[in-house]
Amino acid sequence: MRAPASPLLIDGHLDLAWNAAQGRDLTLSLGTLRAGDPLKGETATVTFGELRAAGTRVCFGTLFALPRSPESPHGYADHAGARAQALAQLEQYRHWEDAGQVRVLRGGAEVAAHLASPGPGSPLGVVLLMEGADPVRDADDLPFWVGAGVRVIGPAWGRTRYAGGTDAPGPLTAEGRELVTAMRDLGVTLDASHLDDAAFWEAAELGPRLIATHANSRARVPGNRHLSDEMARAVAAAGGVIGLVFLSSFVRPGWSVGQPRARLADLAAHAAHYAGVVGWAHVGLGTDLDGGFGREKAPAGIGRYRDVGRLLTHLPPGAREGVAGGNWARWLTTLF
Incomplete structure (x- = not known):
């Protein structure tokens, strides 16, 4: 089945520079990249060519620092x-920008102008997202990162100096409260995707702009990595959008490698659940397809990034354009 054409696709979460730091050259064709891929056991799906083929005009591109672990x-x-x-990855985005591969977008007006001028050779628009705030020294260091182009920060990944996170329960720390307050005051959006419940609710009360770039529904897959219905309502109440993650273990509970991959219909069920809670206008894409996993863990039918549009056939016709990119475009051009 051919992926349906989409006039606009916006992805809420891609780890482009992190992949480059692992030795992947995203300017290559996907076949060439796979033939010499330095990352074994996770078949690549994302290149700049694949993003263009999918119709992707904008993505949230991360600065992701990996903590030490066994x-x-x-x-x-x-x-x-x-x-x-994080600084090395920031330099990578600048290198790509100099080469005409990407255009870093720093505000709603720039996003609107970028979306209004599509073309076959147009660069990928990138909104810089820091995933895990440990690269930020403290709240006084935040203006440096804003000046560098960072517009969205997720305080946690696992536990950080700032907050409890995935599989690491806990609230905001004192430094975390200071950082989120500074984010609010400087207009930096908070990505709630990895926040533990206690940290999420403390952060929400401080009143920053709020989105979840890549988070599926806890009602369908248990665990603090996913959003409860109450969290989804809080994101929507702030005007935010929630991005759907294309990782089988986040789509079907109990999934593990070796089992049949989750179905796109299962991912669509997450979307439908969110829509029942907050409405389709707050549902988008946050595929994370290059986030430490490859084709083997993506839903069945996703063999490469250009297949992302296949999800749309499992959604109500009236919701497809918004989920593909329209809802993120609205947020980016009116609330960003």
């Missing part, structure tokens, strides 16, 4: 290490 012994152990990773 599985990642070369990750960061302190703020300086996290900052070094």
